[in-house]
Amino acid sequence: MPENSLAAFSAAIEAGHGIECDVQRARDGTPMVFHDWELDRLTDEEGPVAKRDARSLARIALKGGEQQRIPTLADLLELVAGRVPLLIEVKSRKDARVSAHCLAIRRALEGYRGAHGVMSFDPRVAHWFAAHSPTTLRGLVVSEQDDKALPGRIRRSLAIRHAQPDFLAWDVRDLPSRLAAAQRRxxxxxxxxxxxxxxxxxRAERYADAPIAEGHGFG
Structure with a gap:
């Protein structure tokens, strides 16, 4: 089934699995459930997601069959309805203002009673939710790939300090990690x-508290 599709999410719910999804901002500010910045890999369309409004994106079919289209975060919340935990990865770029995107996500979540959290590679996202939606569980996504020298270690420590996340989501390729182990302690x-x-x-069972898995990673 297409990734980040309502069909895939429905299958996860039926299997009793929690859901991880990716959310980015449409041109009109609507939070859309889609991983890539560009439409090319996952659809037959081309160009940036951010250049299309929500109505246009909702008409675009996802590759992989099942007649699935790009859902909004509101569509996903309505489908899940609290039946399984939901983890929302907020896509962000260093040159982007995160406040408007975070606010749109918080508004979409208003009144949602199911277990959920947000996370992002961008520490500003967790920092924003800590300040403006402190009851929302928030995480920082971390990868050490190609950045293992001292400057990278310093940047990661500073990002954690700035984000003040409730949890971390660590690249499995980097485990075991001294910094991840220190955070767990x-x-x-x-x-x-x-x-x-x-x-x-x-490796996840030994060095982490929970896997974010797909395919054979489910066991």
Missing amino acids: KGRPVATWTVRTEEQRA
């Missing part, structure tokens, strides 16, 4: 992504 849970193999699942 401080009582901060560490999830790990993306667990796709039996070996990665065993």
